[in-house]
Amino acid sequence: MDVKGSKKAKKATGSSRTRNRLRNCETGEKMAQRRISGDRLFITVVYLVAMCRAVPIGDLLDRASQRSDKMHSLSTLLTQEMDTHFPPYGRMQMQRPAECHTSALQTPNDKEQALQVSNSDLMSLVRSLLQAWVDPLVILSNSAITLPHPAKSSISSRIQELQEHSKSLADGLDILSGKMGPDAQATSSLPYTGGTDLGQDRVTILNKFAFLLSCLRRDSHKIDSFLKVLRCRAVKLQPELC
Amino acid sequence: MRTHLSLAMLCVLSAAGVCSSTSAPGRPSLLGCRSPEKETFSCWWEPGSDGGLPTEYRLFYMRENLRGVHECPDYVSAGKNSCFFDKEHTSIWAEYNLRVVATNALGNASSDFLINDVMKYVKPYPPVNVTVLANSSTPSAYLQIQWKSPPNVDVKSGWVTANYELRIKQNGKEWKNVETGAQNVLNLYSVDPGASYMIQVRCKLDHGNWSEWSNTTFVKIPKHHQIENRFWILVFAFALITLLATICILVLKRKLLLSLKQWFLPPVPGPMIRGVDVQLFKSGRPEDVVNALIGNQNFPPMMPWTDQVEEYLLVSDSDAWQLTDPCKCHKKKENLTIELHLESKIQHRKSTPGQNAWEKAEESKDETGDLESSDVSQSESNLSNMEPMKLLIEEQGCPSTEKAALTNVIQPLTNTTYVEFQQRENFWDISPTQAEYSRVKEVNSETILILNNENILPGSDVQEQEVNGEVNTPDDYSRVKEVNSDLVLLQKHDSNDSYCKKKEDHYTVSISQRPTTPHEGDHSKGLCSEMVESGYVDSVPGFSVK
Numbered sequence: 001m002d003v004k005g006s007k008k009a010k011k012a013t014g015s016s017r018t019r020n021r022l023r024n025c026e027t028g029e030k031m032a033q034r035r036i037s038g039d040r041l042f043i044t045v046v047y048l049v050a051m052c053r054a055v056p057i058g059d060l061l062d063r064a065s066q067r068s069d070k071m072h073s074l075s076t077l078l079t080q081e082m083d084t085h086f087p088p089y090g091r092m093q094m095q096r097p098a099e100c101h102t103s104a105l106q107t108p109n110d111k112e113q114a115l116q117v118s119n120s121d122l123m124s125l126v127r128s129l130l131q132a133w134v135d136p137l138v139i140l141s142n143s144a145i146t147l148p149h150p151a152k153s154s155i156s157s158r159i160q161e162l163q164e165h166s167k168s169l170a171d172g173l174d175i176l177s178g179k180m181g182p183d184a185q186a187t188s189s190l191p192y193t194g195g196t197d198l199g200q201d202r203v204t205i206l207n208k209f210a211f212l213l214s215c216l217r218r219d220s221h222k223i224d225s226f227l228k229v230l231r232c233r234a235v236k237l238q239p240e241l242c
Numbered sequence: 243m244r245t246h247l248s249l250a251m252l253c254v255l256s257a258a259g260v261c262s263s264t265s266a267p268g269r270p271s272l273l274g275c276r277s278p279e280k281e282t283f284s285c286w287w288e289p290g291s292d293g294g295l296p297t298e299y300r301l302f303y304m305r306e307n308l309r310g311v312h313e314c315p316d317y318v319s320a321g322k323n324s325c326f327f328d329k330e331h332t333s334i335w336a337e338y339n340l341r342v343v344a345t346n347a348l349g350n351a352s353s354d355f356l357i358n359d360v361m362k363y364v365k366p367y368p369p370v371n372v373t374v375l376a377n378s379s380t381p382s383a384y385l386q387i388q389w390k391s392p393p394n395v396d397v398k399s400g401w402v403t404a405n406y407e408l409r410i411k412q413n414g415k416e417w418k419n420v421e422t423g424a425q426n427v428l429n430l431y432s433v434d435p436g437a438s439y440m441i442q443v444r445c446k447l448d449h450g451n452w453s454e455w456s457n458t459t460f461v462k463i464p465k466h467h468q469i470e471n472r473f474w475i476l477v478f479a480f481a482l483i484t485l486l487a488t489i490c491i492l493v494l495k496r497k498l499l500l501s502l503k504q505w506f507l508p509p510v511p512g513p514m515i516r517g518v519d520v521q522l523f524k525s526g527r528p529e530d531v532v533n534a535l536i537g538n539q540n541f542p543p544m545m546p547w548t549d550q551v552e553e554y555l556l557v558s559d560s561d562a563w564q565l566t567d568p569c570k571c572h573k574k575k576e577n578l579t580i581e582l583h584l585e586s587k588i589q590h591r592k593s594t595p596g597q598n599a600w601e602k603a604e605e606s607k608d609e610t611g612d613l614e615s616s617d618v619s620q621s622e623s624n625l626s627n628m629e630p631m632k633l634l635i636e637e638q639g640c641p642s643t644e645k646a647a648l649t650n651v652i653q654p655l656t657n658t659t660y661v662e663f664q665q666r667e668n669f670w671d672i673s674p675t676q677a678e679y680s681r682v683k684e685v686n687s688e689t690i691l692i693l694n695n696e697n698i699l700p701g702s703d704v705q706e707q708e709v710n711g712e713v714n715t716p717d718d719y720s721r722v723k724e725v726n727s728d729l730v731l732l733q734k735h736d737s738n739d740s741y742c743k744k745k746e747d748h749y750t751v752s753i754s755q756r757p758t759t760p761h762e763g764d765h766s767k768g769l770c771s772e773m774v775e776s777g778y779v780d781s782v783p784g785f786s787v788k
Contacts (some may be wrong), residue, residue, distance in 0.1 A: 076449045109333040111401045218335050232400030242400050
């Protein structure tokens with residue numbers, strides 16, 4: 001738990017740093033009010049000094065991709081934890097009960113397609129996906145507390161951590177996309193229509209929970225991959241990152 | 243016969259039975275799929291029983307967002323009982339519904355569905371080209387391990403992100419795992435020289451599944467650097483011993499050390515008076531002190547005074563004296579001069595003669611100074627003998643005219659009052675404009691008065707005289723009061739002055755090389771201004787008279 005908490009704080013401050021740099025460069029004021037430890041505060045101050053010069057987008061994307069990598073790791077762990085006590089017996093035999101609520105979004109499905117998408121479009125896709133998962137994460141977080149699963153506490157804490165990362169990453173990408181042009185700012189709306197509760201009986205609840213987690217894992221993987229593609233495009237001068 | 247028939251029947255039946263035991267194939271089972279680079283994937287299945295007939299296996303799949311049932315595009319590339327999906331047929335974030343159907347002449351059988359997202363199948367091959375270098379440079383040896391990412395993995399574009407893990411094992415010990423993140427090199431420092439190690443590396447893509455461990459790489463760390471270390475240790479030890487020996491030699495031979503020290507840090511010379519030996523002062527003898535300060539004096543040997551010496555002082559108060567003095571050095575109105583005529587026999591100072599002489603000086607206290615002793619005539623005859631006198635009294639500036647001065651003195655010297663003294667030539671540089679007065683320079687233990695012909699600025703004297711209301715009393719002039727056996731010179735103060743009386747016996751004259759310390763002289767002068775007109779003698783650099 002302590003490790004998670006520290007990771008949580010690390011993620012929060014890192015993303016807040018990104019956000020603060022960019023926002024303050026535009027407005028000139030308004031520090032973030034996140035939890036910032038002493039050394040992070042110093043780093044933030046340093047960045048504030050340097051921020052209104054051209055902070056390379058590559059650095060910002062690097063931070064963003066680190067955040068998304070953490071998110072994907074959390075979602076993978078969640079699905080694995082879910083499967084240890086709820087073998088996908090039923091899911092093995094049948095298709096998904098439904099399609100993910102984000103499946104309407106046209107995303108590249110393989111490498112060639114992904115490498116042909118422009119930076120702005122990729123950023124738009126990423127932001128749309130992030131935006132789409134705000135509400136479902138709330139539902140997941142609420143349901144995890146009463147989940148009929150032995151590992152519900154661990155699952156619940158991971159979901160909360162995911163929520164924080166998602167929020168800070170979204171804020172950072174809002175500012176980052178502002179630097180990339182109007183196309184990057186456009187997002188698609190993907191509302192979640194699955195209702196606020198997951199079901200009545202245990203199996204239904206677990207099924208739906210598992211289904212949502214698998215959708216989340218997929219979308220977090222997409223977000224991570226797209227951001228890393230963007231990062232490697234932006235840091236041509238630093239080949240050690242890619 | 244029957245047995246033969248039965249046997250034949252059995253044979254036929256058995257043959258028929260073999261030939262006829264065919265059935266539909268058993269159900270194959272899908273083993274799994276794998277995508278090594280997140281661009282293609284392959285699936286494998288295990289066939290069931292084939293039912294005795296040639297069986298054909300076909301794989302069908304359905305894909306999310308793709309209508310219809312499709313068959314495996316490639317059965318060959320991935321080996322037997324496999325299906326290979328190339329890049330065109332692979333969609334990463336889509337679920338594939340796979341099944342294998344075994345078909346033979348009698349029927350078919352289908353396996354279970356395998357539904358999964360391809361991203362769950364991502365499992366790369368192990369890293370390649372694992373090279374290990376045992377770098378044995380000083381100070382410590384370390385292992386330099388390098389590897390390359392698996393083939394076909396596209397890390398450059400950012401499509402996949404590889405994370406590596408390394409494990410190392412020393413012979414006889416356990417594996418140690420080291421996470422290296424995304425880098426391809428690792429320097430391992432915690433190695434023992436001379437030991438053998440086994441190293442393996444594996445990787446994973448995008449939080450997928452770990453690959454298998456790479457082939458083991460063996461390495462042995464050489465020991466020769468130990469010899470190098472020993473060599474350097476010997477060199478350093480030798481240098482250290484040499485240094486210590488040098489220090490010991492320097493310490494023991496202090497002279498050498500001191501000479502070295504002096505060579506490096508020469509001492510700063512302190513103040514020094516030329517010709518003066520500081521050690522002399524420490525002995526404490528006043529005569530030594532005075533000798534040292536005044537310098538080496540080639541005073542003539544002293545002659546004892548005899549009782550036969552008649553001494554008298556002529557004190558004159560007239561200006562005529564001065565005018566007739568060819569070497570007049572002074573322009574004061576009233577000059578108190580004391581003439582001391584000493585017989586030639588005066589060679590040794592004794593207290594009584596001295597007293598007599600100075601008593602005469604006493605008598606010359608009167609302002610008129612009209613002292614004419616009855617011995618004037620005698621003085622005349624004695625004048626000629628004055629030259630060889632060995633008194634240490636010096637005349638100021640008029641070496642050649644002393645006789646003349648004396649003759650002048652014999653004349654009524656009502657107003658001139660000064661003392662003539664013989665002069666020693668080789669005492670000091672005497673300028674013609676020097677003042678008429680001699681100064682008592684030194685008094686040694688044998689009560690010899692030494693007068694010093696220091697330059698006395700007449701102007702200053704005049705000023706002082708005018709200021710102080712005294713007559714002819716430069717700063718460091720003091721009046722000779724008395725000459726005792728033990729003392730050389732006492733300044734006599736006016737008896738009217740009570741203060742001066744006290745000073746009779748305790749007059750301290752300060753040692754002064756220049757007339758710049760008029761303190762005591764002033765002091766005495768100020769108090770005894772009335773006595774000025776009588777004879778006076780320049781004060782000697784100070785020493786207390788007891």
